[in-house]
Amino acid sequence: MEIAKNVHLLESTKGSYVYLVLGQEPVLIDTGMPKREAKMIAELATLGISINDIAHILLTHHDVDHIGNAHALQQQSQSTLWAPEKDVPYIHGDLPRHGIKRLIGKLVRVTTPKVDRVYQPGVKIGDIEVIETPGHTPGHVSFLYGDTLFAGDLVTSKNGKLAPSPKIMSWNSQAVSRSIDKLKSFQFDWVCPAHGEPVKRTSLFG
Numbered sequence: 652m653e654i655a656k657n658v659h660l661l662e663s664t665k666g667s668y669v670y671l672v673l674g675q676e677p678v679l680i681d682t683g684m685p686k687r688e689a690k691m692i693a694e695l696a697t698l699g700i701s702i703n704d705i706a707h708i709l710l711t712h713h714d715v716d717h718i719g720n721a722h723a724l725q726q727q728s729q730s731t732l733w734a735p736e737k738d739v740p741y742i743h744g745d746l747p748r749h750g751i752k753r754l755i756g757k758l759v760r761v762t763t764p765k766v767d768r769v770y771q772p773g774v775k776i777g778d779i780e781v782i783e784t785p786g787h788t789p790g791h792v793s794f795l796y797g798d799t800l801f802a803g804d805l806v807t808s809k810n811g812k813l814a815p816s817p818k819i820m821s822w823n824s825q826a827v828s829r830s831i832d833k834l835k836s837f838q839f840d841w842v843c844p845a846h847g848e849p850v851k852r853t854s855l856f857g
Contacts, residue, residue: 654849655799655841659698663690667716667845671695672796675777676706679730680794680801681845685719685761692727702728707776710734710766711803712788713741713748715755717845721764733776735783735790736769749788749822784834786827787816793830798840805830806855808847813855831855 652660657673664683669691672678677700683691692702705728710717712735725732740746744763747753770781770792780795787804794801804820805827806813815831818824835857842856843849 654843658799661691661694663687663694670801670843674796677704678707678709679705680709681711681717682720682724684716688720688723705730708732709794712791713738715759715761718742718764719761722762725764731767732764733768733770734766735792737790738788739766739769742766751819784830786823786830787821789822795837795839799843800839801843804845806844808844808850811850813842813853
């Protein structure tokens with residue numbers, strides 16, 4: 652599904668959406684729930700994209716429904732896997748996840764990927780801007796491409812409305828609020844969350 656120019660939602664990843672950005676180089680944002688790589692690769696093919704065309708995979712954070720296919724996609728492509736530095740220990744299994752996510756991590760098994768690079772302040776990946784938006788996890792980031800914000804799990808959408816990450820799923824709900832306030836100063840028209848459909852910018856962001 653095309654959301655905006657060069658921005659596609661992969662419908663095969665419903666439940667925890669993955670997005671394709673066809674900017675300077677083809678980029679995937681997040682990788683969805685485990686064992687969906689074959690469906691993702693097939694959907695990419697319908698868009699004229701081979702998995703080998705993917706230059707970068709950008710993870711918003713460490714949750715299992717975002718890193719679920721990272722290892723498999725790494726194995727089948729030449730892409731660079733990026734992640735927030737503060738979330739890398741959770742991705743690599745060096746630290747246990749917080750709260751209920753510790754249980755989810757035991758129930759939903761993920762083959763551990765190897766993060767190639769971490770985001771650096773002020774550094775873009777192609778024409779995608781990385782914005783630090785901690786709260787849902789310690790290192791959570793969002794991405795800005797043109798008029799589209801990829802919000803990961805900072806917010807969810809339902810019936811065309813946005814809401815902050817639920818407290819029970821957040822590492823620090825106060826930090827979630829601060830990150831949402833931070834984004835109010837950025838210019839964008841579309842908000843693409845992982846959970847819920849993309850929506851036009853709402854009053855949550857001012």
